[in-house]
Amino acid sequence: MEVITRSATVADLPVLAEFLQMLVEAERPFDVTLQRGRIIYYDLRELIESDESELLVLEKEGALVGCGYAKILKARAYLVYEQYAHLGFMFVLPEYRGMGLNQQLISTLKQWAVLKGIREMRLEVYEENTGAIKAYEKAGFSKLLATMRCSLD
Structure with a gap:
């Protein structure tokens, strides 16, 4: 059976909250400044309900x-x-990586943005996350700016 892309609903929030924590854990090795414990990057409900955003899910x-x-x-x-x-x-x-699903998501999000009259898409990715960078480059993104930091402790 194929993997479908659809708009997220409020009913998806529990699973999306789990995905968010999995994403945080995947990003911890790239960012020593992340707080310990549970982190909330996004207001998922707002992303679902706002006309200014489109939160998609992949479903199999x-x-x-x-x-x-x-x-x-x-x-x-x-x-x-x-x-x-x-x-x-x-x-x-x-277990679903390497199947072109990231490209499927990006393609659908690009279509949404164009329908909204948007002509540019940007994202942030950790410099050391080479797998993600390659996936984004495959989708047409290019590096623009590096963010640098210095600890003053």
Whole structure:
């Protein structure tokens, strides 16, 4: 059976909350600044209910296997576009990776953004997360800016 892409619903929130914690755990090795314990990156309900965002899920045989969202944000005044679609919460269960599902999500989110009149999509990814970077480059993204930090402890 194929994996379908659909808009998330409020009924999906418990599984999405689990996916969020799995994503946090996957990102911990890349970011020493993350707090310990449970972290909430996103207001998932708001992403589902807002007209300015689209939270998608991947579903196979009634079970969720992945997710991702695009949210329209205001660009900085000096940039070419006034708004852009920010891509986030890109997650696919480990056993479903390598099947093109991330590309399926991104493609659908790009279509949503274009229908909303958006002409640019941006995302953030950890520099050391080479697998994710390769997947995003395959989807047409290119590196733009590196964020750097310095601990003052």
